[in-house]
Amino acid sequence: MGDIPSFDEYLSTLGRMSRHVDPTLPTAAAQVxxxxxxxxxxxxxxxxxxxxxxxxxxxxxxxxxxxxxxxxxxxxxxxxxxxxxxxxxxxxxxxxxxxxxxxxxxxxxxxxxxxxxxxxxxxxxxxxxxxxxxxxxxxxxYTFSDILVARAGSRVAAISAGASGRRLEDEIEAIASDLGLSYGTRTRFSGRNRRTAPCDLVVPATGEAQIVVAAKGFDSTGSKLTDAVREIEEMADVRLPQQFVIAVIDGIGWKSGQADLRRIHALWESHQIDGMYSLNTLPVFRADLERAARLRDLL
Structure with a gap:
């Protein structure tokens, strides 16, 4: 897996997840x-x-x-x-x-x-x-309808945030598919004592989970960052020794929630999870995913 970068080195790889939407467009997050x-x-x-x-x-x-x-x-x-x-x-x-x-x-x-x-x-x-x-x-x-659309801006922004979160999931799914792996998405996997934990990607799709991935991308802050950390900690807690557990994390929201991000990085440093990647390091993620799959005879 190579050397584990420092927290600051990992932090420097994070970028914006959501694409900026022109608010003058009829479908923009805040048209008016x-x-x-x-x-x-x-x-x-x-x-x-x-x-x-x-x-x-x-x-x-x-x-x-x-x-x-x-x-x-x-x-x-x-x-x-x-x-x-x-x-x-x-x-x-x-x-x-x-x-x-x-x-x-x-x-x-x-x-x-x-x-x-x-x-x-x-x-x-x-x-x-x-x-x-x-x-x-x-x-x-501006008209009355413009005002109503502007008031609905928070809902549109929430939809946009959800789309940015799916971007990471789509990226890791595309890599798994390109490698020819059997995989499932947005599910739970079984670990120690048949306990389960959530994951965004599991390999293989059926049978005993061998590789599990969490994908957490946020450009905004809030309780969702803490919830994401809790999910990854749960994955690390229930994993079996042979299970490969990794996290793909990005978005500038984590830069304002560095305490939460440090908790995940600490899991990596203590080898409770096996890797931590961002969009900028997806080539490394791909190589490590392929290596882990070959070690488990999944390729």
Whole structure:
């Protein structure tokens, strides 16, 4: 299986699970965002001029307007308003924090607005299309149906989160299929004393489980991280000595839930599970899965 990387080395392999959805599309997680604040509207009209010295050291044109320098000056002057930029591109406060932690190693939009406002705005524009979405939405007239769809945003986001979780499951299933393994998905396996534990993939599909895999991908935080750890701990607790137990974990939500992630990494370090992978290390997962299968005469 090779050397076990440190927790920080594993953490560095994690990436975003969910794909960003344009909130201006009819099927987006948040099609409609509430009217931008009066301040952003005035900025778009060029009615807000930078305060004396505000743009000192910032690249780009001075003054207001929907360009990087103008928005950077706006954020620098009012760090508490930065979440409005997140809402503009369809990011809740939690998703904004997790995205900033992933990009800048800090969830604090206020600190970034004070110290790195240009980098903050450039990131939101590059990865989420901030300026284009501001221009699109500031001039739009909103209807009652738009308001109802916006209120349903949390439900749409929950569906999107579920889809991102399935991405890991789909990836490991595709690898098992490509290797020609007999496998089952989203089931339970039997271990010591006929006790059972949940797993997202089991090999073979019928008979005694030889290889079991947990797939846990989250871009948001919350109790689901703790629940995922509990499931993997249960797998480690009931495993038989010959059973190969591994976890595939990804998503920037784990960066805000590092205590939970450390619990899983500790299981790996103590050899209670046999491997821990992310989307970035799936080639290693494939090689280890194939090796484990051959050792058990499954290939």
């Amino acid at each position: 965002i509430h009217d931008a604040t009066e301040s952003l509207a005035r900025l778009a009209e060029g009615g807000i001029e930078a305060e004396d010295g505000l743009l000192a050291g910032l690249d780009g044109d001075a003054g207001g307007g929907l360009h990087v320098a103008g928005l950077a000056a706006w954020a620098h002057a009012h760090p508490e308003w930065v979440p409005a930029l997140g809402l503009t591109v369809g990011l809740s406060q939690e998703r904004l924090k997790n995205s900033l932690r992933h990009e800048f190693d800090t969830p604090s939009w206020a600190a970034l607005a004070r110290t790195r406002p240009v980098a903050l705005v450039e990131y939101l524009d590059r990865d989420f299309g901030l300026i284009r979405l501001l221009e699109t939405q500031l001039g739009r007239t």
